[in-house]
Structures are given as C-alpha cells and as structure tokens.
Amino acid sequence: MSDLSFLWQHCLNELEQRLGASQFNIWIKPLVAELVDGTLQVNVPNQIFLQFIRDRHLGMIEMVAAEYCNGEPPMINLRVGAKPVAPPPPAPPKPKARPAASDAPAAEADPQPQPAASAEKKPARRFEAGSSSHEISRLNPLFTFETLVTGKANQVARAAAQQVAENPGAGYNPLFVYGGVGLGKTHLVQAIGNLVHQYNPQARIRYIHAEKYVQDVVKAYQHKSFDEFKKYYHSLDLLLVDDIQFFVGKDRTQEEFFYLFNALVEGGKQIILTSDRIPREIEGLQERLTSRFSWGLSVAIEPPETEMRVAILMKKAEADHFKLDSNVAFFIAKNIRSNVRELEGALKRVLAYARFTHQPITLEAAKEALKDILAAGNRLVSVENIQKTVADFYKIKVPDMHSKKRARDIARPRQVAMALTKELTQMSLPAIGEAFGGRDHTTVLYACRTIEEMRQNDSELAHQYGVLLQMLRS
Numbered sequence: 001m002s003d004l005s006f007l008w009q010h011c012l013n014e015l016e017q018r019l020g021a022s023q024f025n026i027w028i029k030p031l032v033a034e035l036v037d038g039t040l041q042v043n044v045p046n047q048i049f050l051q052f053i054r055d056r057h058l059g060m061i062e063m064v065a066a067e068y069c070n071g072e073p074p075m076i077n078l079r080v081g082a083k084p085v086a087p088p089p090p091a092p093p094k095p096k097a098r099p100a101a102s103d104a105p106a107a108e109a110d111p112q113p114q115p116a117a118s119a120e121k122k123p124a125r126r127f128e129a130g131s132s133s134h135e136i137s138r139l140n141p142l143f144t145f146e147t148l149v150t151g152k153a154n155q156v157a158r159a160a161a162q163q164v165a166e167n168p169g170a171g172y173n174p175l176f177v178y179g180g181v182g183l184g185k186t187h188l189v190q191a192i193g194n195l196v197h198q199y200n201p202q203a204r205i206r207y208i209h210a211e212k213y214v215q216d217v218v219k220a221y222q223h224k225s226f227d228e229f230k231k232y233y234h235s236l237d238l239l240l241v242d243d244i245q246f247f248v249g250k251d252r253t254q255e256e257f258f259y260l261f262n263a264l265v266e267g268g269k270q271i272i273l274t275s276d277r278i279p280r281e282i283e284g285l286q287e288r289l290t291s292r293f294s295w296g297l298s299v300a301i302e303p304p305e306t307e308m309r310v311a312i313l314m315k316k317a318e319a320d321h322f323k324l325d326s327n328v329a330f331f332i333a334k335n336i337r338s339n340v341r342e343l344e345g346a347l348k349r350v351l352a353y354a355r356f357t358h359q360p361i362t363l364e365a366a367k368e369a370l371k372d373i374l375a376a377g378n379r380l381v382s383v384e385n386i387q388k389t390v391a392d393f394y395k396i397k398v399p400d401m402h403s404k405k406r407a408r409d410i411a412r413p414r415q416v417a418m419a420l421t422k423e424l425t426q427m428s429l430p431a432i433g434e435a436f437g438g439r440d441h442t443t444v445l446y447a448c449r450t451i452e453e454m455r456q457n458d459s460e461l462a463h464q465y466g467v468l469l470q471m472l473r474s
C-alpha cells in the first residue's frame with residue numbers, strides 16, 4: 001500500500017479536479033481527515049454535510065482513495081467532527097428572477113445544495129429545532145424539485161407542488177399529498193419547503209412529522225406551556241406536516257391542530273400535509289379536520305411505472321458518480337416494484353457489491369447482489385395471496401372471489417384481483433379464470449381491460465390499485 005500520510009492530500013487534489021471548484025469548496029474543503037488505525041476518519045461539520053457527502057460524494061472519495069492505494073483502499077469512516085472544522089457552506093445565490101414552473105427535464109438540472117430551513121438559524125426555542133428530535137424538523141437539502149424524477153405517477157402532484165412553492169398561501173391551501181409508503185411524498189413536500197426558502201430566506205418554515213407534532217402537544221400539556229406552543233406554531237409562514245394519519249386517536253392533538261389550521265389559513269399562510277390516503281379515508285380523524293383537509297387540493301402519488309423507475313435509478317446512480325448501464329437499470333426496475341425507497345435500497349446494494357468486489361456493475365453483478373431480495377419477492381405473490389389481500393382491502397369474503405355474485409361491490413374487487421393476478425404472476429388467462437371459480441378466459445380478459453380503462457379515468461380506483469400493488473409487492 002502507498003504512503004497513507006499523503007492519501008488525503010491526493011484525494012483533495014483529485015476531487016477538486018473532478019468535482020470543479022465550486023462543489024469542491026462548498027462540500028469537500030471543510031472536511032478534515034485523519035488516519036486512525038488504518039481507517040480514514042473523515043470529520044464533517046454537521047449532519048447535513050454527513051448525509052450529503054454520504055449520498056453524493058462518498059463513492060468518488062472511495063474511488064480516488066482506491067486509485068491511490070492501488071486498489072486496496074483503507075476503510076473510510078464519516079462522522080460529524082467533534083472539533084470545529086470549517087465554516088458552514090455559503091448560501092446558494094438567490095435566483096435573480098423567479099423561474100417559471102420548470103418544465104425542464106429533471107435529469108438535465110444540476111442539483112445545487114441548499115441550506116436547511118430558516119427556522120434552523122433562529123435561536124433554539126422549546127418547539128423549534130433545538131429539541132432532542134431536531135433532525136426531523138430540518139429540510140433535507142437533497143429533496144429538491146431538481147432531484148425529483150417526474151413521470152405519470154407524480155406529474156400532477158409535482159405541478160401542484162411547484163405552484164404552491166411559487167405562491168405559498170395564495171392558491172391551494174392546504175395542499176394534501178397522499179400515496180403509499182416510500183413513493184416520494186416527503187421528497188416532494190420538502191422540495192416545496194426548500195424552494196420557498198430559496199425565494200424567501202426570511203420565511204418561517206417548519207417541516208415536521210405528525211408524530212413529532214403529537215409529542216410537542218404532549219410536552220406543552222406536561223409543561224403547561226400551550227401559550228408558547230401556540231405562539232411558535234401560529235407564527236409560521238409555511239407548515240409541512242408529514243404522515244397526518246398519525247393524528248388518529250389523538251384528540252387533544254387534533255383539537256390543537258384544528259385551531260392552528262384555522263389561524264394559519266386565515267392568516268394567508270401555507271399548509272402542506274401528507275398521508276397514506278385521502279382525508280376522508282382516514283378513519284378516526286375528526287370530521288371538522290377531514291373537511292378542512294379537503295378544502296384545498298388533494299393530489300396522489302402513484303407507484304412509478306417501469307420507465308420512471310429506470311429514470312430514478314439512473315439519476316440516483318449519477319448522483320453517486322456511477323454510470324449505470326440501461327440493461328442493469330431495467331433489471332433492477334423490473335424486479336423491485338414495491339416503492340422508490342426499496343428501489344434505492346436495491347441500487348445501493350448493487351453499487352456496494354460492485355465497489356467491494358472491485359467489479360464493474362454488470363447484469364451478473366446486479367443479479368448476484370440482489371439474489372436474496374429477489375428470491376424472497378418471488379415466493380410471495382400467489383393468486384391465493386392476491387385474492388386474500390384484495391378481499392381484505394375491500395372488506396369482502398375470500399369465497400366471493402370464486403362466487404358467481406354479480407353485485408358491483410363484489411364483482412369490481414374480483415375484477416381488480418384478476419387484473420392484479422395477470423400483472424403479478426406468470427399465470428395464463430385460462431389458469432386465472434380457473435382460480436377465480438372456473439371462469440372463462442374471455443371473462444378474465446374483459447376484467448383486465450375494464451380495470452386498465454378505469455385506472456385511466458377513475459382516480460380513486462387507480463389509487464386503490466396502486467396501494468394493492470404496493471401491498472402485494474412489499
């Protein structure tokens with residue numbers, strides 16, 4: 001192995017050349033590295049840096065370190081440095097004029113790092129970022145419109161989000177974003193927060209997970225500090241609450257949120273909410289909240305189709321400085337269908353496998369890296385599983401899947417189950433007909449076409465189908 005004392009200097013020289021001066025100065029220069037027992041310990045100034053470096057630059061750091069060490073790189077350990085290392089990155093330049101809602105293909109944009117929301121810069125208060133769980137109150141600088149891949153699954157939601165970011169408080173209020181797990185709701189709403197902050201660094205923005213809001217209510221209750229609680233929340237310009245379904249069964253929280261909602265909307269302040277389902281399907285939410293949540297605009301995010309999954313993989317790999325062949329991307333996208341988070345996880349696995357075995361990212365490497373996940377996935381989807389899942393979802397009985405009953409509340413779920421079986425299994429149409437009470441293959445074909453058509457025209461059915469797909473694939 002080469003002399004490690006020069007390793008970091010070599011990395012710095014190479015990274016400066018490969019990343020360019022501006023990225024280098026913002027993200028790499030503030031890092032301080034030292035060798036500890038053969039491990040390259042890289043100290044970063046804060047959590048945001050840590051995440052950004054890990055997600056965006058670690059691959060390249062490892063690569064240049066490996067080059068210096070003739071393919072035998074030391075372990076690299078990132079951590080938030082105990083010692084002050086360097087000033088935080090400068091704020092990105094303010095846009096000269098507001099860009100119009102961007103139609104540019106996301107892949108062409110160069111995501112610029114952005115600092116966390118303005119709330120973070122203010123002195124810590126009991127209900128602000130200084131609390132023990134301040135992590136979740138921060139906006140992730142990587143969740144921007146530029147890093148969000150757009151496709152049929154999210155184009156309406158994205159357009160609405162962009163409009164809200166351009167004119168907060170003036171249009172859709174609240175904006176309610178719903179969809180299954182890991183489909184990009186948090187990414188989208190934080191992109192709004194980041195853009196609002198970029199336009200107006202003075203805006204008081206708070207992103208919060210619903211569970212954290214519940215905790216804040218409990219804290220206010222315990223400390224008898226509701227005045228302070230209200231003062232803080234009611235002073236916000238933009239409030240983003242993630243996973244609002246966590247309010248179910250929390251009456252005091254719902255009451256507080258009702259007053260907060262009214263105060264903010266009346267004051268022309270913007271509210272953005274996310275949930276795994278539309279407001280009226282959230283059982284256990286007070287009616288006055290359900291109706292208010294539907295005041296503005298509710299937009300769905302559906303599971304992405306194959307091409308969009310491929311585009312997401314390509315973009316994520318590129319951000320990690322890897323070039324992904326399209327056959328590898330298609331392989332991953334075709335096999336990991338449950339949600340984008342899983343897709344990202346699979347990509348990370350493939351990249352790590354290639355990195356640690358010093359192999360190029362070939363189809364064979366991808367198959368090897370994902371073999372456990374794929375084996376687990378293949379075992380799960382059976383027609384019986386589909387029939388049970390769909391029957392439970394629509395609250396009908398499994399035998400109704402086989403029966404001749406034609407009532408719509410039974411026939412429609414049965415058609416949905418047939419379409420899902422066609423999509424998720426290798427079964428032929430006659431075999432599917434057989435599994436659904438000995439029906440003819442033309443009945444199955446008709447069911448598949450009907451559901452396909454309805455998914456185009458009936459957003460509720462499209463959403464239900466998406467949720468079922470996710471449930472069955474995860």
Ligand SMILES: Nc1ncnc2c1ncn2[C@@H]1O[C@H](COP(=O)(O)OP(=O)(O)OP(=O)(O)O)[C@@H](O)[C@H]1O
Nearest residue numbers: 147148149180181182183184185186187312340341
């Ligand atoms: N269209 C997309 N383009 C790029 N990345 C995406 C897209 N959709 C989702 N992701 C990525 O997938 C991951 C999961 O997304 P996110 O956390 O926003 O999902 P979510 O819907 O909020 O999930 P949950 O329901 O668990 O809260 C994130 O890393 C996000 O960046």
